[in-house]
Amino acid sequence: MKIGVIDYRAGNLRSVINALKAVGCDGGMVVKSPGELERCDKIILPGVGAFPKAMAYLNETGFVQALNEQVVGRGKLFLGVCLGMQLIMEMGHEGEKTPGLGWLRGAVTRFADTPGLSVPHVGWNDTRPVNSKAIMAGVPEGADFYYVHSFKVACCDSSDVAATCEYGEPFVAAVERGNVFGTQFHPEKSQHFGLRVLKNFVELPC
Amino acid sequence: MLSKRVIPCLDVRNGRLTKGVKFEGNVDIGDPVETARKYYEDGADEIVFYDITASHEARGIFLDVVEKVASQIFIPFSVGGGINTVSDMRDVLVAGAEKVSVNSGAVKNPDIISEGAARFGSQCIVLGMDVKRVEKSEAIPSGFEVVIHGGRKYMGMDAIEWAKTGEALGAGEICLNSIDADGTKNGYDIELTRLVAKSVTIPVIASGGAGSPQHMVEAVTTGRATAALIASIVHYGEYTIADLKKHMAEAGVQTRSVW
Numbered sequence: 001m002k003i004g005v006i007d008y009r010a011g012n013l014r015s016v017i018n019a020l021k022a023v024g025c026d027g028g029m030v031v032k033s034p035g036e037l038e039r040c041d042k043i044i045l046p047g048v049g050a051f052p053k054a055m056a057y058l059n060e061t062g063f064v065q066a067l068n069e070q071v072v073g074r075g076k077l078f079l080g081v082c083l084g085m086q087l088i089m090e091m092g093h094e095g096e097k098t099p100g101l102g103w104l105r106g107a108v109t110r111f112a113d114t115p116g117l118s119v120p121h122v123g124w125n126d127t128r129p130v131n132s133k134a135i136m137a138g139v140p141e142g143a144d145f146y147y148v149h150s151f152k153v154a155c156c157d158s159s160d161v162a163a164t165c166e167y168g169e170p171f172v173a174a175v176e177r178g179n180v181f182g183t184q185f186h187p188e189k190s191q192h193f194g195l196r197v198l199k200n201f202v203e204l205p206c
Numbered sequence: 207m208l209s210k211r212v213i214p215c216l217d218v219r220n221g222r223l224t225k226g227v228k229f230e231g232n233v234d235i236g237d238p239v240e241t242a243r244k245y246y247e248d249g250a251d252e253i254v255f256y257d258i259t260a261s262h263e264a265r266g267i268f269l270d271v272v273e274k275v276a277s278q279i280f281i282p283f284s285v286g287g288g289i290n291t292v293s294d295m296r297d298v299l300v301a302g303a304e305k306v307s308v309n310s311g312a313v314k315n316p317d318i319i320s321e322g323a324a325r326f327g328s329q330c331i332v333l334g335m336d337v338k339r340v341e342k343s344e345a346i347p348s349g350f351e352v353v354i355h356g357g358r359k360y361m362g363m364d365a366i367e368w369a370k371t372g373e374a375l376g377a378g379e380i381c382l383n384s385i386d387a388d389g390t391k392n393g394y395d396i397e398l399t400r401l402v403a404k405s406v407t408i409p410v411i412a413s414g415g416a417g418s419p420q421h422m423v424e425a426v427t428t429g430r431a432t433a434a435l436i437a438s439i440v441h442y443g444e445y446t447i448a449d450l451k452k453h454m455a456e457a458g459v460q461t462r463s464v465w
Contacts, residue, residue, distance in 0.1 A: 012299065014276060014300070014301075014302045015276060015280075015304065018276055018277045018280075018302065019280055021277075022280065048326075048327045048329050048330065049326075050327070118407055118408055118409045118432060119407060120328070120329055120378060120408070120409075122329070122378070122379060123209060123210075123211050123251070123409070124208070124211065124251055124462040125207065125208045144462040144463065146281065146282060148329045148378075149329070186282075188280060189281055189304060190280070191281055194280060195280060
């Protein structure tokens with residue numbers, strides 16, 4: 001099985017590919033051009049960085065169209081990680097308002113300024129799987145995952161939420177709707193439970 | 207709730223793990239990849255590697271270490287030492303590090319922080335600061351001065367001002383090392399840690415002086431740090447990381463459970 005990891009110059013791709021290997025998937029491949037998505041069975045959009053810049057790059061390079069064809073059109077399994085999860089929402093509010101891929105209803109906004117809370121939210125935080133979603137299978141309530149982000153996702157449809165977390169306020173830690181999955185945390189950097197989430201994605205039938 | 211992080215720091219010289227006191231008298235204490243793997247399994251929340259190799263040739267050996275670590279360890283790790291250009295940053299990030307730490311390179315050329323943040327994102331730029339206590343003066347109102355070259359060169363910069371500047375330039379975290387406390391095992395410089403942590407909104411990692419779990423508790427409570435860097439107390443087997451976390455949890459500090 002080939003899992004395409006999209007290189008849009010915004011992420012540590014090697015750690016995703018290394019983590020896929022660690023859960024028994026040797027088919028992780030870096031995808032640099034949209035045409036390559038055709039021969040991938042599943043797709044991972046990793047990423048850190050700024051929403052508007054990432055979206056502009058995905059638009060200019062034709063990845064937006066290719067992703068819509070492969071994920072929405074053909075139903076390929078998709079996992080967005082960190083910024084990659086935020087990009088599947090309708091609207092980003094980082095800097096200028098920027099439309100995202102819009103596969104899930106909701107927006108991406110900054111953590112509110114709260115005295116005593118550092119932003120970005122960096123580190124391990126206990127996370128609660130909800131709605132018994134496939135992506136969080138086998139992860140107990142309160143398992144810690146590694147996060148690094150200043151912006152967070154709010155879903156309009158609570159049934160899209162796969163896990164929640166709290167940092168000054170509750171936020172969405174993972175999403176799942178049909179063939180579309182996302183994690184705000186970094187599964188590739190979250191030791192056992194992170195690897196479990198990646199394994200779940202790898203093992204879901206295409 | 208966000209856990210306080212326990213971060214072992216590995217100094218690497220010519221591909222081997224070393225440890226010295228106050229940046230001097232380094233001795234070989236093992237293999238960095240094996241040691242990192244042990245700390246990973248024992249519950250380290252993150253790992254920091256410093257390349258303290260002097261020669262340019264040994265840089266390749268260090269990057270090999272980073273690559274090996276990245277293929278075996280699935281927690282974040284940062285890499286510092288000898289980072290002077292955006293291209294140096296890229297090398298360690300491509301090798302698989304999650305974050306890159308700039309120290310004297312940023313003191314000499316602060317723009318490297320903003321360039322690195324623009325290119326790779328703030329989340330992966332850690333501003334490493336080495337700080338010494340000095341007499342309070344007009345130039346150093348806080349009485350904490352930024353130093354480089356392992357504490358041998360005073361820069362005439364106030365540590366608090368430099369922390370704020372680093373944040374404004376786009377650093378995502380500060381790793382704050384007290385040269386006075388480093389290697390002493392007498393505890394972190396809590397006053398320094400607290401002053402810096404109160405002056406910025408980005409997370410501050412306390413470094414230098416950890417000799418007991420109680421010191422770590424102080425760093426993340428009174429000191430307001432979000433993480434505690436440790437070295438000697440785990441390198442020589444005095445404590446395991448699990449021991450340290452257990453002690454911290456008993457003192458009421460939220461740490462990541464090792465399941």
